[in-house]
Amino acid sequence: MTKDNILLKLENVSKIYKMGEVEVPALKNVSVEIKKGDFVAIIGASGSGKSTMMNLIGCLDTPTSGNIFLKSKNISLLDESDLASHRGKTIGFIFQQYNLIPSISTFDNVLLPLEFQEIDDKKASERVKKILSIVGLSDKMFNLPTQLSGGQQQRVSIARSLVGDPEVILADEPTGALDSVTGKDILRILHKLWKEEGKTIILVTHDLKLAKYAHTTIELKDGEILKTYQNHNEVG
Amino acid sequence: MKFTKAFKHALNMVLHSKLRSWLTILGIIIGVAAVISIVAMGEALEQDMTSQLDDLGGDLLTLTAGASSAHSFGQGRMGNFGGSASATDEEIVLDKTDLQALKGVSDIKLMDTQISGRVDIYYVAEKGSVTVTGVDPLTWYQITTSKLKDGRMLGSADSNVIMIGGRVAESFFDKQLGINQLITIEDRLFRIVGILDDQSTSVYMPINLAYEIIDDKEKGVYDKIIIKIKDEEQIDIAMENIEQKLMIARHVTKDKLDFTLSSNQAQNDSRAEMINSLTMFLTAIAAVALLVGAVGIANTMFTSVLEKTKEIGIMKAIGARNNDILIIFLLNAGLIGLIGGILGIIFGTLLSGSLPALMGDTTGIMNRMFSADTIINLKMSVIAVSMSVFIGMGSGAIPAYQASRLKPVDALRYE
Ligand SMILES: Nc1ncnc2c1ncn2[C@@H]1O[C@H](COP(=O)(O)OP(=O)(O)O)[C@@H](O)[C@H]1O
Ligand SMILES: [Mg+2]
Numbered sequence: 001m002t003k004d005n006i007l008l009k010l011e012n013v014s015k016i017y018k019m020g021e022v023e024v025p026a027l028k029n030v031s032v033e034i035k036k037g038d039f040v041a042i043i044g045a046s047g048s049g050k051s052t053m054m055n056l057i058g059c060l061d062t063p064t065s066g067n068i069f070l071k072s073k074n075i076s077l078l079d080e081s082d083l084a085s086h087r088g089k090t091i092g093f094i095f096q097q098y099n100l101i102p103s104i105s106t107f108d109n110v111l112l113p114l115e116f117q118e119i120d121d122k123k124a125s126e127r128v129k130k131i132l133s134i135v136g137l138s139d140k141m142f143n144l145p146t147q148l149s150g151g152q153q154q155r156v157s158i159a160r161s162l163v164g165d166p167e168v169i170l171a172d173e174p175t176g177a178l179d180s181v182t183g184k185d186i187l188r189i190l191h192k193l194w195k196e197e198g199k200t201i202i203l204v205t206h207d208l209k210l211a212k213y214a215h216t217t218i219e220l221k222d223g224e225i226l227k228t229y230q231n232h233n234e235v236g
Numbered sequence: 237m238k239f240t241k242a243f244k245h246a247l248n249m250v251l252h253s254k255l256r257s258w259l260t261i262l263g264i265i266i267g268v269a270a271v272i273s274i275v276a277m278g279e280a281l282e283q284d285m286t287s288q289l290d291d292l293g294g295d296l297l298t299l300t301a302g303a304s305s306a307h308s309f310g311q312g313r314m315g316n317f318g319g320s321a322s323a324t325d326e327e328i329v330l331d332k333t334d335l336q337a338l339k340g341v342s343d344i345k346l347m348d349t350q351i352s353g354r355v356d357i358y359y360v361a362e363k364g365s366v367t368v369t370g371v372d373p374l375t376w377y378q379i380t381t382s383k384l385k386d387g388r389m390l391g392s393a394d395s396n397v398i399m400i401g402g403r404v405a406e407s408f409f410d411k412q413l414g415i416n417q418l419i420t421i422e423d424r425l426f427r428i429v430g431i432l433d434d435q436s437t438s439v440y441m442p443i444n445l446a447y448e449i450i451d452d453k454e455k456g457v458y459d460k461i462i463i464k465i466k467d468e469e470q471i472d473i474a475m476e477n478i479e480q481k482l483m484i485a486r487h488v489t490k491d492k493l494d495f496t497l498s499s500n501q502a503q504n505d506s507r508a509e510m511i512n513s514l515t516m517f518l519t520a521i522a523a524v525a526l527l528v529g530a531v532g533i534a535n536t537m538f539t540s541v542l543e544k545t546k547e548i549g550i551m552k553a554i555g556a557r558n559n560d561i562l563i564i565f566l567l568n569a570g571l572i573g574l575i576g577g578i579l580g581i582i583f584g585t586l587l588s589g590s591l592p593a594l595m596g597d598t599t600g601i602m603n604r605m606f607s608a609d610t611i612i613n614l615k616m617s618v619i620a621v622s623m624s625v626f627i628g629m630g631s632g633a634i635p636a637y638q639a640s641r642l643k644p645v646d647a648l649r650y651e
Contacts, residue, residue: 060553061645081557088555099550099648103252115241116555160554 006072007168007200008034008057013066015052015223026052028223029066034216036167039194039201041214049223050204051172057202058091058170059083071167088117092161094171098153100145106132106156107141113164131159135189151182158189168200169193175210187213237560246567250575253540260529260536261576264628267526268580268620273588274522275616278515294501295345295468296379297475299461299482301330304496328494330458337485338463343474346464348375349443351457353450357439358420359409366404368421368439370446379464387415387430394442397429401436408437422449471499526627529576534631537569541639548639549647558640565636566629573628577621584620 015027026049034040034057042050055061056068059075067076070090078086093099100109107128114124132138135155145153154174161169171190175183191213193199203214211217212231219226250257338344352369371380377389390399398421405413405428413419417428426441447455465474475497488494541548548561 055645058553060648061643081559084552084555084557087553093553095648099546099553101547101550103248112551113554116237116551116557116560118238164555 005035006033007036007038007070009069009072010053010056011067011069013056013063013068015049015056015061016064026223027056027063030223030225032218032225032228034200034202037194037198037200039191039213039215040203041211041217042202042204042220043206043208043211043217044220044226046206048220050206050220052223053220054170054172054202054204058093059087085117088113088164090166090168092164092166092169094154094157094161094169094174096173096176098145098150098157098177100153100156100160102145105142105144106137106148109145109156110159110163113160117164127163128159131163134162135159150178151185154178154182154186155189158186162193166199168202170202170204172204173206174203175205175207183210237556237563239563242560242563243567245564246571249540249544249564249568250571256539257536257572260532261572261579263532264526264529264573264576264624265580265583267522267529268577268624269584269587270525271519271522271623272581272584272616272620274515274518276584276588278511278518294471294499295465296381296500297463297465297471297478298498298500299330299334299463299478300459300496301328301494302496303493304498330461330495331456333485334482334495335458335461337481338461338478341474341477341481343465343467343470343477344463345466346375346379348372348379348462348464349458350460350462351443351446351450351453352459353446353453355422355439355449359413360411362409364408366408366437366439368398368441368446368450370443370450371440373442376440379462382436383433385431385433387428389430390440390442394429395445396424396426397441398426399430399432399440400428401432401438402434403437404439405431424449471501475499526624529624530627530631533569533572533628534635536572537565537632537635540568541565541635544639545642545647545650548642549644549650552642552644553648561642562636562640565639566632569632569636570625570629572632573624573626574621576628577624580624581617581620 010030010032013027013030014025017024017026030053042053044050052061056063059070059078063076067074069075070086075083075086101112104112107125110128110131111124114127119127129138129141132141135158137152137155137159140148140152140156145156148156154177158174161171169190174190175186178186187210190201190203194201194215201214203210205211214231216228216230218228335347335349338347349372350369352367354365355368357364357366371390373390373394374392385402386405387399390397398419400413413428413431415428415431418425419428420426421439432438432440441449447453463478465471467474479493479497482495482497483490483493486494548556551561
């Protein structure tokens with residue numbers, strides 16, 4: 001395996017939350033490598049440190065110790081502003097609670113990342129329309145998030161994560177707020193993005209059935225990696 | 237993020253803001269409206285003052301009978317005229333003796349003896365009440381600061397003629413009055429020979445006629461003597477000399493003066509001072525109103541940042557830099573100030589426009605105060621709007637900065 005193949009690397013990463021006097025170790029000396037184009041599921045019980053790991057990978061938080069490399073760049077050394085543009089261009093987020101801006105339309109929500117990247121208007125709006133048709137929401141372009149169902153909102157959030165054409169998509173319990181049928185739909189979209197678009201997908205879930213869509217599974221327990229294994233006959 | 241995009245999002249935030257933001261805007265509106273109407277009032281008062289200072293030459297003195305303050309009220313010389321009832325009264329008056337005494341003062345250029353009182357005035361079927369001032373037609377036209385708008389001044393050979401103030405001519409009666417028209421004052425017919433260029437409701441006539449028209453006036457006794465001195469620079473010395481002469485003529489000492497000599501300059505100075513402190517007081521109130529508005533904006537911004545913490549986290553997760561967040565929130569605060577400022581100017585203008593009606597529009601000050609050129613003052617509006625935008629941004633700066641510094645992961649977790 002060549003070094004170019006490694007998209008993400010965690011090197012002895014620890015994260016300790018301080019709550020007043022109490023220290024909560026959420027990740028303990030974790031080292032892991034994620035290959036470009038992989039579909040990784042991070043599983044584990046609630047409180048095992050999945051979200052913590054996700055936030056570190058997504059540059060939303062900084063580790064207490066250790067190094068994180070994104071495309072062989074040490075992001076532990078970047079400042080807030082550089083991290084922000086890095087995030088915008090390289091990473092797309094999908095959250096459990098969709099996290100759409102409630103006061104603006106579907107279209108504007110998906111457009112937002114491109115506005116931060118200062119992409120010119122015409123190009124940006126064409127891109128937004130294309131992405132919305134991919135997730136099947138062309139007819140809901142001018143609806144507010146509150147006028148959409150949960151599954152539709154999550155598809156808007158997928159569209160938003162895709163619009164900047166990121167290399168990696170991070171999804172933290174994306175189906176957690178959805179019924180199982182809608183949840184499967186969302187997983188199928190992610191799977192398709194992996195298979196057909198070659199995106200690197202990192203999925204956090206506590207649902208082992210959903211983890212079967214992934215190619216690689218990392219299992220966490222109490223802030224440590226219990227085991228990592230490949231799934232050679234993933235569903236999808 | 238480009239500025240226009242940041243502006244779009246800031247505007248969207250204002251438009252979708254809760255009632256609280258609109259209440260804050262209301263606070264700014266009240267502050268700016270208060271400032272606008274107070275500045276308009278102050279400016280008009282000042283304009284009025286300066287025009288009066290221009291009018292009333294600093295070379296005029298006014299002499300009246302009686303002490304200027306009660307404690308120096310002294311024993312006066314008795315009125316001593318024509319065996320009338322008042323001859324035996326111990327009434328303090330100004331009369332020919334004083335005039336005679338003043339003629340010996342070399343600083344004096346001219347003197348005008350005056351009496352005045354309220355009289356009834358009739359025109360066609362209408363009746364009104366005005367102040368008639370009887371003046372010395374020989375000197376008045378050289379002393380008065382009133383300007384002629386139409387016709388001529390009173391002459392020495394005049395009888396049964398009057399001059400009228402601008403308001404009497406324009407709007408006192410249903411019909412306008414003009415030169416050579418006849419009006420009735422207390423049963424006698426007078427011809428208008430001149431109209432003054434002012435907003436007064438005064439009527440002027442030769443003093444000899446006035447004695448016959450105004451009740452309870454005794455011939456040879458004056459209400460006032462207006463003195464014009466030769467050299468305005470020497471006014472203090474002139475006043476000293478006049479006082480000396482009158483003290484001798486009226487047999488009074490310095491601490492028992494029974495007359496009052498005042499300069500227009502001094503009167504104007506004290507009036508200007510009064511108006512100044514009034515304006516300062518009102519400005520202080522307006523400033524407090526604006527300050528309250530500013531605190532309101534800061535408060536709204538702090539709550540708004542709290543409320544939008546999660547959105548800030550989302551925006552950061554999808555690529556917003558600290559500066560993007562800072563600019564959006566600063567613009568939001570500035571827009572609150574801008575909207576408040578513009579509405580404040582509109583309300584302030586309406587407010588100051590409706591004041592004269594509330595206060596009974598009677599004087600020239602009011603008239604000038606609310607004339608179009610004072611109220612819709614572009615310069616003032618620009619200043620007021622930029623001021624409220626500045627206040628908005630100033631008081632929104634700290635909350636906006638705090639918003640921009642939020643850690644994305646903390647912001648996202650906020651519920
Ligand atoms: N902001 C925080 N402050 C304090 N403790 C935290 C914080 N976030 C997570 N934790 C703790 O860290 C551990 C791991 O949490 P998390 O990564 O959210 O787990 P998971 O996503 O697997 O449920 C838990 O014990 C949790 O209580
Ligand atoms: Mg979690």
